[in-house]
Amino acid sequence: xxxxxxxxVETEVPINFLKATGDAFEQGQILKMTNPMTAxxxxxxxxxxxxxxxxxxxxxxxxxxxxxxxGGIFRATAGVxxxxxxxxxxxxxxxxxxxxxxxxxxxxxxxVGICLETASTGVRFVYELKPRAVDLA
Numbered sequence: 001x002x003x004x005x006x007x008x009v010e011t012e013v014p015i016n017f018l019k020a021t022g023d024a025f026e027q028g029q030i031l032k033m034t035n036p037m038t039a040x041x042x043x044x045x046x047x048x049x050x051x052x053x054x055x056x057x058x059x060x061x062x063x064x065x066x067x068x069x070x071g072g073i074f075r076a077t078a079g080v081x082x083x084x085x086x087x088x089x090x091x092x093x094x095x096x097x098x099x100x101x102x103x104x105x106x107x108x109x110x111x112v113g114i115c116l117e118t119a120s121t122g123v124r125f126v127y128e129l130k131p132r133a134v135d136l137a
Contacts (some may be wrong), residue, residue, distance in 0.1 A: 003077040003099035004028030008126065012071035014054035019066045024059040028052060030091060030099050030112070031068060032075075033131075034068065039066050042093040043136045047092065049112045049131035072129050076101050078119040085118045089127060109134050114130065 005028045007011035017031075017039040023042030027033065031039040032047035038052040079100035088104040088111045096102070104111055111132040119125035 003097050005030055005099065005129075006074055006075040007052075007069065008068075008075055009073035011073065011117075012069065014051075014067045014069050016065040016067055019057065020075060021062065021064060023057070024060050025053045025057045025066050027054065027056045028099075030101075031066075034089070035043075038067060041096045042091050043078055045090065045092055046108055046110045047091050047093060047095040048110050048133055051131060052129060055065055069129060070131055073116070073120050073126060074129055075124050075126050078102065078121055078123050078125055080121055082120040082123070083115045083118065083127070085126055087115050089113055096121075107136050109136055 005012045006077035019056040031050040054067040057066050072105045077100050079096035079102040081102045089101045090104040098118040113130040116126040116130045
C-alpha cells in the first residue's frame with residue numbers, strides 16, 4: 001500500500017470498529033466512519049475520519065471488526081495542496097491517493113488531526129491523529 005500512516009508515538013490504545021464482511025484493510029491505512037461505528041475505505045475529501053488501521057485484516061478473514069487508532073502521532077504523506085504546521089488537516093481522497101492528507105478547507109467540519117510539520121505535495125510529515133466532527137452550520 002502506498003502512503004501508509006506510520007505510528008511514531010502511541011498515545012491511545014486501538015479500538016474495534018465494525019466492518020463489512022469481505023473488506024480488507026492494510027495496517028496504516030486511514031479509514032472513514034459510517035453508521036453505526038463502521039469503518040470503510042476513504043472515498044472523498046472531508047470524509048468523517050474513523051482512524052488509522054492498527055491490525056491488517058485480509059478479505060479472506062471472516063472478522064466483522066477492524067482494530068484502529070483514534071489517537072497518536074503519525075507520519076503520513078501530504079496531498080495536492082500540501083500541509084501547514086499547526087493547521088487542522090483532512091483526508092484528500094478525491095484529488096490525491098486515498099491515504100494522503102491536506103490542510104482542512106475553511107469551515108471544514110471533518111478533521112483528521114493537527115499538522116506538526118509543514119510539507120509540500122507528496123512529502124512525508126508528522127501529524128497528531130485527533131478525529132473530530134465540528135458542526136459549523
